[in-house]
Amino acid sequence: MACTCNSSSCRCENPKNVDVSAATQLNICCRRANTFILKANVKDSNGTAIDLTAYTYEMQVRQYDNGPIVIPNSSITITGTDAGLLTITITDTNMTVDAGTYVYGVEFTLTATGEKETWFFGTFTVQQNIVN
Numbered sequence: 001m002a003c004t005c006n007s008s009s010c011r012c013e014n015p016k017n018v019d020v021s022a023a024t025q026l027n028i029c030c031r032r033a034n035t036f037i038l039k040a041n042v043k044d045s046n047g048t049a050i051d052l053t054a055y056t057y058e059m060q061v062r063q064y065d066n067g068p069i070v071i072p073n074s075s076i077t078i079t080g081t082d083a084g085l086l087t088i089t090i091t092d093t094n095m096t097v098d099a100g101t102y103v104y105g106v107e108f109t110l111t112a113t114g115e116k117e118t119w120f121f122g123t124f125t126v127q128q129n130i131v132n
Helices: none
Strands: 003-005 010-012 028-031 036-041 055-062 069-071 077-080 085-090 100-110 116-127
Touching: 055 077
Parallel strands: 028 116
Antiparallel strands: 003 010, 036 085, 055 069, 055 100, 077 085, 100 116
């Protein structure tokens, strides 16, 4: 990309679009009143496992974008290993929510710098359970 500037303006030829969103859409389907466990191997763009012990995590399930919280972060356990294994767990008690389609996001915070990024987001569909 060639850029030219003079005293009055700057312009760049052939501008490039840059996507700084690191988020991956991952739609989840689960059962009401069942223990929810999601395990994922998290890797960088080169296929190398990311050391997840360098991060803290926050996840919320909401009715809709910026809507009321259905499952708060305090009801969700998230752990990560140095080999890139992410585990998200919600107990059966905390999964006792109305069947329906919600939205969620998982935010990673790099402990050393406080830098926050949403790495996963999507729909969180809870199906009715026959027993509960």
